[in-house]
Amino acid sequence: MKMYRYLDPEGEVRFAVGEAGKLLRAEGDPYRGLVPTGDEARVAELLAPIVPTAVVGIGLNYRKHAEEGGARIPQHPVVFMKLPGAIQDPNKPIVLPRTLRSDKVDYECELAVVVGTACKNVSVDEALSHVLGYTCANDVSARDWQIEWGGSQWSRGKTFDTFLPMGPCLVTTDDIPDPSGLQIRTELNGQTMQDWTTADMIFSVAEIVSFLSGSTTLEAGTVILTGTPHGVGMARTPPVWLRAGDTVAIEIERIGRLENRVVEEETSAS
Numbered sequence: 001m002k003m004y005r006y007l008d009p010e011g012e013v014r015f016a017v018g019e020a021g022k023l024l025r026a027e028g029d030p031y032r033g034l035v036p037t038g039d040e041a042r043v044a045e046l047l048a049p050i051v052p053t054a055v056v057g058i059g060l061n062y063r064k065h066a067e068e069g070g071a072r073i074p075q076h077p078v079v080f081m082k083l084p085g086a087i088q089d090p091n092k093p094i095v096l097p098r099t100l101r102s103d104k105v106d107y108e109c110e111l112a113v114v115v116g117t118a119c120k121n122v123s124v125d126e127a128l129s130h131v132l133g134y135t136c137a138n139d140v141s142a143r144d145w146q147i148e149w150g151g152s153q154w155s156r157g158k159t160f161d162t163f164l165p166m167g168p169c170l171v172t173t174d175d176i177p178d179p180s181g182l183q184i185r186t187e188l189n190g191q192t193m194q195d196w197t198t199a200d201m202i203f204s205v206a207e208i209v210s211f212l213s214g215s216t217t218l219e220a221g222t223v224i225l226t227g228t229p230h231g232v233g234m235a236r237t238p239p240v241w242l243r244a245g246d247t248v249a250i251e252i253e254r255i256g257r258l259e260n261r262v263v264e265e266e267t268s269a270s
Contacts, residue, residue, distance in 0.1 A: 025040070111184060
């Protein structure tokens, strides 16, 4: 099932199910269940599919991406955090930081996992039973803050406002029981920059959920970013950084297309 979160013309946050061309308003919530009402959804604005309780990222989780950066294959998943305030809605702008300035902002297409039921110390075999579903994400990253100035503390470069667009919908696990072979790609101004498959993940979704739940409770609503394939702007010659006026789109097979334009942060005159 495809689940959407949206604003109606009166400004109320609602949920819908169906396909983008025909959405039915639904009652309930994603965790206890959504029931279609039979009424057509009046969508004024699409929102990110959920409001996360936490956002956990996994770095260097595609073999070819690790290779393009000259990194070793990690022994365990590489973990970083994003603030929930980094979430951005479909069709809303990615804002380039100008107060705490970055001129090396990069795109990263990622499969995002949404935890549906709280879990702790789950086995790999049990892990996917705690997943609600999947959505597209763009793990936007300020590489100068992430690598050059942050002392390899990734979170500073990855958690600026708007640095995590998500959407357009959440696809539940009954439609995607196995997320290990999905095509995933990035377009920048219509040009394909990343085009690969989740089969290249070093750690599978089940392995990631199991690892993160070790001695740690993952609450329902936790969003897990599962890494990006090769083709990021940082690894290109010359590097390709996001600029105001760009449009970046993330597509994942069986989920859909997430598109955001890029703007500069407005700063007050000194």
